[in-house]
Structures are given as structure tokens and as C-alpha cells.
Amino acid sequence: MTVAIRDGESAMSFCSRAGQIFGRTARDFCLDMGLPFQAVVDGDQGALQKIAARCRVDLQCLTKASIVKVGERRYHFCGQDFVRDSLARSTMRVCPHCLVEDLNVGDVPEDVRPYGRTLWQVGPIRTCPRHNVALV
Incomplete structure (x- = not known):
């Protein structure tokens, strides 16, 4: 039993959805596999x-x-370098239209259909590139 990785899905989101299938948190799911969740982050x-x-x-x-993570406060994503302060990881931001689409697609249980996009974690990105609406 597992979930399929979705386009643009963060590794953290994938671990969360995969763990949820078994009633586990992302952190516990990783620990069950002998991995610290921070390594995924x-x-x-x-x-x-x-x-x-x-x-x-x-x-x-x-x-x-x-x-x-490439240094103490430096990160790399899609050919771009970021400092930690430019990432928005402490608050989850989502596109409401993407979530509705996620809920309406898939053959897995409905509660594991929505997934987090890595782009939503980049602080300066404030709108969904697909729907052109604000991330909330």
C-alpha cells in the first residue's frame, strides 16, 4: 500500500501522505523506515x-x-539558490483550487489525495502559477 508521487510534490508531502495510509505521521513514517524526517526536509x-x-x-x-540544504542557511531548488529566510515552511500555504482538483482526482482514499507542492514553500511566490490565485 502506497501513494503515487504527484507532479511537483514535496518529499515532505509525499512522506505525509504515504504515512497517512498507515495511520502514521510523516515523522513516524520516516522513523519506521530508519530515517530521520529532517533528512527528508x-x-x-x-x-x-x-x-x-x-x-x-x-x-x-x-x-x-x-x-x-547546501549550507547552514542556504538551500537549492530548481536551479536557484535560496537563503532560509526566503522559504515559507513554518506556515502551510496552499492554492484552494489545486486542493479541490486533488480531492476530485485519484483512486486513493480522499484524505490522502491533496498534496503539498514545493513551490508553495518558496516565500516570494504568492500566487498559484496554474490558477493565478493567491496562496492562502
Whole structure:
């Protein structure tokens, strides 16, 4: 039992949805696999490889949408470097239209259909590129 990784889905979101299938938090799901959740948050290649192998998802899809920690306060995503302050990770931001679409698509239980996009974690991005509406 697993979920499919979705286009642009963050590794944190994937772990959360995969864990939810088993009634586990993302943190507990990672610990069950012998991985610290922080390694997933930091985009650690070894942790992402283990998740991809154990959950049978494409590693390239998982790493493509990961924000990778490259220094104490520096991160890399989609060919761009960021400082920690430019990431919005303490508050979840979402596109309400994307969430409605997520709920209406898929063959997994409805509560694991919505997923977090990595782009929503980039602070300066304030609108959904697909729907052109504010992230809330």
C-alpha cells in the first residue's frame, strides 16, 4: 500500500501522505523506515533514495521537487539558490483550487489525495502559477 508521487510534490508531502495510509505521521513514517524526517526536509540524497526504493516511486521525481540544504542557511531548488529566510515552511500555504482538483482526482482514499507542492514553500511566490490565485 502506497501513494503515487504527484507532479511537483514535496518529499515532505509525499512522506505525509504515504504515512497517512498507515495511520502514521510523516515523522513516524520516516522513523519506521530508519530515517530521520529532517533528512527528508533537507533533501538528503541518501534519505530520498531510501524512500523512493521502499515506496516504489521514481527517485528523479522525488528529488526534482526537493529543496536541498547546501549550507547552514542556504538551500537549492530548481536551479536557484535560496537563503532560509526566503522559504515559507513554518506556515502551510496552499492554492484552494489545486486542493479541490486533488480531492476530485485519484483512486486513493480522499484524505490522502491533496498534496503539498514545493513551490508553495518558496516565500516570494504568492500566487498559484496554474490558477493565478493567491496562496492562502
